[in-house]
Amino acid sequence: MLLDPYGVAVAVPHTYDRWAAARPGDNAATAMKSVVADPRCYDWEGDRPLRRPLVETVIYELHVRGFTRHPSSRVAPEKRGTYAGLIDKIPYLKELGVTAVEFLPVFQFDSQAAPKGFVNYWGYQPVSFFAPHHAYGSRTNALAALDEFRDMIKALHRAGLEVILDVVFNHTAEGDAGGPTLCWRGLANDSYYTLDRDRSRYADYTGCGNTLNANQPIVRRLIQDSLRYWVDHMHVDGFRFDLASILARDEKGHLLPNPPLLWDIESDPLLAGTKLIAEAWDAAGLYQVGSFVGDTWQEWNDHFRDDVRRFLRAENGSVRSVAARILGSPDIYGHEERTAEQSINFITCHDGFTLNDLVSYDRKHNEANGEGNRDGTADNLSWNCGVEGPSDDLTVEALRNRQVKNFFTVQLLAMGTPMLLMGDEARRTQRGNNNAYCHDSELSWFDWSLLERHGDIHRFVKALNAFRQRRDVVTEGQAQSLNSLLRRARVEWHGVELGRPDWSETSHSLAFTLRSLRGRFLFHGMFNAYWEPLTFDLPPLLAEQAWRRCIDTALDAPDDICPWHAASIVGQPRYAVQPQSVVLLALALDRTSE
């Protein structure tokens, strides 16, 4: 018994056993089953995908179950960790100021695809490209999950929030030759999968045991049909393609100069205007950040993650790079007519440290994953601020808090599309675990009680998002090429002295002045990642003008970030920026802006 590759709902019996599914024999009793449903039978009440411009977008990456599963979520017990539970938290998301949620995989996956004794929590092990994950429904009925998913989408849209799905089209849950036969393998193994040269083994470009043969004509059609289904019938607003570079490989694994699948997606009228975000690399050496095929795709910019981390932990040789990251990475996206927003700027995501752990751990602590701490990346570019793990030292804690605010400030002020990670706004911790894919527990869930303890961070992020939506630096007007944007911004770089930026190897500071898109504001930003305070000269102003201090992460709330009307006037011609601090000053160039 096999699943229908086009089935829109899946029922998983309690007796389902992944390991039994790998053995020959009658599997009728224990197999997952496709459930027939007519996807047209749903009252959308006029709902449509939102098509919000990227220039206005702030993405929030979340795990449907982890978001509300924790008892502290105050969601009704039967709805915790479900599509329905998420609806209860829409006001929270709205207040936070994000505009799109990006769900970790919600295609039906095999939660048993994990080492013995563990579960697959993240969901990157699909058994269907059409059915929403059944266990995220609050009821056991497979068809009810379908409706519940759509109720959630409809509710999010009503709140103006877009939905982006993290989609896994690079491999399936059927694993390697020893894995279970669930669907594709049993139908047409050598069509669906990329095989090694002698065709006796799976090519594994994904690190997951198999590789979907994405440009094979039937597979290519399947993937297109899936995407069209999720937009047409499920009203999602976009996709983040896991290991997207796999989709650029041919059936022998070679890189295609013009992969038919990627052009199919890019040129599909039904998909036009949806967000298409590539994780532009794979696990077998392809790396395409800045060079992913097509004109309109967005890319996860891992340079942003790494270079901002390096700069804020005061690594040598990091100033020039961080300058490029703040300006939308013109070194990567300054070619052709790319827009700044094609760079998805992230510091953290599900894979790796949370933001709290990034400033609390020098090393990963993955012992709970059962692999002797060998799994997960060792290259985290993190800094524990002096103590490994939780600390009662108030100085350490204050520094961590400041660093968290520094990260958020750089990320939400930089040109490009920011993506935040669920819970970072409350310093969610995974206790140093940077690969928590196999934990469906308090380790990976969002502990909502942290919002009280770290209310200043929560407030800071909300204020930053509000600032971002208000200012006209990046988010006003139509999308335009990064190059033209930078011409209009007229960026000037400074050091502690005006016009003399310190690009040297040992520099840990930088300042800039730039003009907003419509010319209504002048911004002056100062970054001090150094362990001593630095006093920066400020650009001189006319007599009737004055800088206002919008942000200074060295100050306690509520002075750390202020809305325009409450921002203090800066009278002096110089400003002392404290160690590990970021300051943003602003000047309104016309009265109406005040």
Added chain:
Amino acid sequence: MLLDPYGVAVAVPHTYDRWAAARPGDNAATAMKSVVADPRCYDWEGDRPLRRPLVETVIYELHVRGFTRHPSSRVAPEKRGTYAGLIDKIPYLKELGVTAVEFLPVFQFDSQAAPKGFVNYWGYQPVSFFAPHHAYGSRTNALAALDEFRDMIKALHRAGLEVILDVVFNHTAEGDAGGPTLCWRGLANDSYYTLDRDRSRYADYTGCGNTLNANQPIVRRLIQDSLRYWVDHMHVDGFRFDLASILARDEKGHLLPNPPLLWDIESDPLLAGTKLIAEAWDAAGLYQVGSFVGDTWQEWNDHFRDDVRRFLRAENGSVRSVAARILGSPDIYGHEERTAEQSINFITCHDGFTLNDLVSYDRKHNEANGEGNRDGTADNLSWNCGVEGPSDDLTVEALRNRQVKNFFTVQLLAMGTPMLLMGDEARRTQRGNNNAYCHDSELSWFDWSLLERHGDIHRFVKALNAFRQRRDVVTEGQAQSLNSLLRRARVEWHGVELGRPDWSETSHSLAFTLRSLRGRFLFHGMFNAYWEPLTFDLPPLLAEQAWRRCIDTALDAPDDICPWHAASIVGQPRYAVQPQSVVLLALALDRTSE
């Protein structure tokens, strides 16, 4: 002013001037215009594409206008040469015994795309991939043509006749750099067309001035959308792709091992079961007969045309090849799981001599085309039977008649899908012109009065078609691979002596015995392309059995071909086959077959 590349109807003003369209300036008054129409507004009365199996198919290639334009058609004057006029001739087609009509291009084309003083009659100069050719409507209203086209399809389907369109997706009527700007060139020249390396000129792989960039993502989608439109909204049953090998080239003109467009077409669920016939070569050196991409495409088999012509004009070294052609070309299609029917067996088509001219001219006579007889192929493998052109010599005329019957016999008895050319059943002539694309005149129209003069040929073809549909050699049962078919047919080759076929260089004769698919008949065929009679031994039979003579092209009608019940018994153990004659004997192996 440009045409909409997706427009479903085109209006051509009387003032349209192709040469004016090549000059800059306001073209509003003289341009062709797209007409908005909703293709869903038509009452199909339950009509559906017929999906007739290839094993039952006999194709008749015709020109919509040429078919009924001649006054002798007895179609009402206002309907002559139109879609409506064709409806009047459905009984004729039905009686002839063909099962599908293949129309020369009916996409709107530029009839001025021809040298000055001439018109483009054939229509291989498209200006639209969606609109039916307006001038084939009996009324001037562009939308009326749309309805009239569908009325014709519906009427053909009611008579059990399928419709195959000859589609030109390899170039357009925009010509070379000096050509008119009608549509694509004005929208996105370097996307729609393949350009030379320095991008200053069109690549010309078609001999028509430009080359459509068929695997470019937008163009690929356009072509798919066109095909889907003609099936979904116009109910056509299949396509013959002009210069189909162009569709296997990439944007630089290189051959793609897996052309996305061809796989898109082959794997499209909506196109599944439609006939997809490739002219598997192009004008720049690609030749893919027997190796066209995909599993299900059919191909024009030019080896069939050439080898049968060679054999019947008694060329040396032609016997081995003609044997392969009769058996479905196993040397070309004997690989993988190809079916015999993937070979489209033709002797003549619009391009080249008509069948009458093939047996009446040694050389082409294209003076009327205005190019000093330099156009058209010089390699016709024809034989004038002793006199160049029309002849009053009764011996010559009788030989030509016999040769015409020989060609029809070989073609309609061979394994594979036969395609006949309009009018060959009445010995239509183009007076030796083998490239009559530019003549919209009696030279190219079907002169229906020929049916009286050559009534014996007409009768012969009708009888052959009936015989083909009745026998169970090829046309009964499901499609199966050519290899398995040949195993079951148990073919034995003979010469004048049994079991001793003469494969020598100077041989001009061949005989064979084969068993029908269900084992109900034994057939014995004898071909004598030699200029002397040859007496063939017949396979010995049991005492109560007797061969019946179904065909002997040396005999006058009605003895040349006889239905089963009227076929004479052949008493002798040997049979004298006259010069340039074909004989077919049959034996029923069980009583019910008689």
